[in-house]
Amino acid sequence: MITVALAGKPNAGKSTFYTAATMADVDVANYPFTTIDANRGVTHVRTRCPCLDRETRCGNENCRDGKRYVPIELLDVAGLVPGAHEGRGLGNQFLDELTNADVILNVVDASGGTNAEGEPVPVGTRDPLEDVTFIEREMDLWLAGIVDRNWEAVERKSRSPEFDVDEAITELLTGFGASEADVAAVLRNVEYPEDPIAWEDEDRERLARRLRRRTKPIVVVANKADVAPPENLERLRTETDGSVVFATADGELALRRAEESGAIDYDPGDDDFEIRADLTDAQREGLETVREVMAKFDGTGVQTALDAAVYDRLDRFTAYPVQDASKWTDARGNVLPDAVLLSRGSTPRDLAYAVHTDIGEGYLHAIDARSNRRIGEDHELSEGDVVKIVSTAGQ
Ligand SMILES: Nc1nc2c(ncn2[C@@H]2O[C@H](COP(=O)(O)OP(=O)(O)O)[C@@H](O)[C@H]2O)c(=O)[nH]1
Numbered sequence: 001m002i003t004v005a006l007a008g009k010p011n012a013g014k015s016t017f018y019t020a021a022t023m024a025d026v027d028v029a030n031y032p033f034t035t036i037d038a039n040r041g042v043t044h045v046r047t048r049c050p051c052l053d054r055e056t057r058c059g060n061e062n063c064r065d066g067k068r069y070v071p072i073e074l075l076d077v078a079g080l081v082p083g084a085h086e087g088r089g090l091g092n093q094f095l096d097e098l099t100n101a102d103v104i105l106n107v108v109d110a111s112g113g114t115n116a117e118g119e120p121v122p123v124g125t126r127d128p129l130e131d132v133t134f135i136e137r138e139m140d141l142w143l144a145g146i147v148d149r150n151w152e153a154v155e156r157k158s159r160s161p162e163f164d165v166d167e168a169i170t171e172l173l174t175g176f177g178a179s180e181a182d183v184a185a186v187l188r189n190v191e192y193p194e195d196p197i198a199w200e201d202e203d204r205e206r207l208a209r210r211l212r213r214r215t216k217p218i219v220v221v222a223n224k225a226d227v228a229p230p231e232n233l234e235r236l237r238t239e240t241d242g243s244v245v246f247a248t249a250d251g252e253l254a255l256r257r258a259e260e261s262g263a264i265d266y267d268p269g270d271d272d273f274e275i276r277a278d279l280t281d282a283q284r285e286g287l288e289t290v291r292e293v294m295a296k297f298d299g300t301g302v303q304t305a306l307d308a309a310v311y312d313r314l315d316r317f318t319a320y321p322v323q324d325a326s327k328w329t330d331a332r333g334n335v336l337p338d339a340v341l342l343s344r345g346s347t348p349r350d351l352a353y354a355v356h357t358d359i360g361e362g363y364l365h366a367i368d369a370r371s372n373r374r375i376g377e378d379h380e381l382s383e384g385d386v387v388k389i390v391s392t393a394g395q
């Protein structure tokens with residue numbers, strides 16, 4: 001399963017985001033290091049269900065009226081403070097936790113109401129752009145540290161006649177969780193000395209920075225947008241690469257709780273909601289405040305951030321394996337039973353492997369269940385494809 005990790009300094013709103021997205025109970029409090037152990041939970045990305053192209057909705061538990069929710073894993077790591085890569089504030093433990101993530105949501109306090117350490121200060125005091133860059137810097141330095149600490153081993157190996165510098169670096173970095181393809185792609189684009197002994201700190205840092213960008217892409221979540229001064233919003237919009245998502249994590253949490261209690265109709269990612277039960281004036285007022293924020297930012301931003309991480313940053317798309325190409329069902333008659341997140345460029349055989357190794361190994365051919373035509377071996381699948389896989393392994 002794809003893993004998205006929440007990173008950020010204490011009090012940025014990570015646990016609030018996590019709780020809202022997973023509706024699990026974790027501590028949400030106004031002091032640093034509330035979250036000591038990494039929390040792992042299931043949340044979803046949202047997409048358009050192919051059942052919208054049929055006469056009736058599929059009825060899958062992850063489909064609400066054609067809004068399809070595809071499970072992913074969400075990780076809530078405790079707050080990072082400047083100097084984390086040197087172990088400050090339990091930094092190493094938290095950074096190690098990020099090793100398991102495919103993509104990072106960098107949650108920043110857009111209101112500027114917390115200092116570098118995450119302690120409350122008057123709103124507008126802290127420049128949120130500093131929160132954006134410090135997380136990247138901490139991650140880069142942390143990875144550079146890993147390379148540094150293992151460099152002696154590379155130097156030792158260089159005395160052997162079969163030594164190959166690319167191979168040695170690949171070995172070092174795959175140990176950290178990078179794939180060989182990632183390391184190869186990074187090495188292709190940097191200049192570096194053949195002899196490991198000639199490497200400078202600068203060479204190692206450059207390597208680490210490039211690899212971090214490739215293996216841990218980041219989406220910036222400008223949280224607390226509900227109380228952020230307009231000039232902060234403007235700066236975040238113009239001075240990041242435009243990929244920032246404005247959010248109100250506690251607005252989302254309020255909606256999820258109201259939805260759970262039956263007070264409102266709301267599906268995560270909607271840009272509005274409907275009140276359906278009698279509420280106290282205070283409850284109604286609270287929800288109306290959230291509604292105003294949603295109108296400004298096209299929703300609470302929580303679902304948008306998750307979708308941006310998986311569909312944009314990781315460049316995934318959703319494909320739907322079925323057994324019956326005309327009914328779009330599995331053997332038990334469930335319509336569109338599974339949704340699989342694949343990397344851009346994936347073929348029907350890749351989908352088969354994603355369903356099950358045996359299905360992949362026994363792959364014979366595939367049928368596009370929309371057109372009922374056979375799909376070529378090299379055909380690249382795309383968002384919303386419904387595919388019947390024919391395999392010797394059955395399905
Ligand atoms: N105004 C506002 N406050 C928020 C928002 N999200 C979280 N908070 C508050 O910020 C504080 C810290 O939140 P928490 O989730 O514990 O932060 P963490 O340390 O990053 O996990 C809590 O008081 C939250 O209620 C938001 O979107 N808007």
Ligand SMILES: [Mg+2]
Nearest residue numbers: 014015034035
């Ligand atoms: Mg927390």
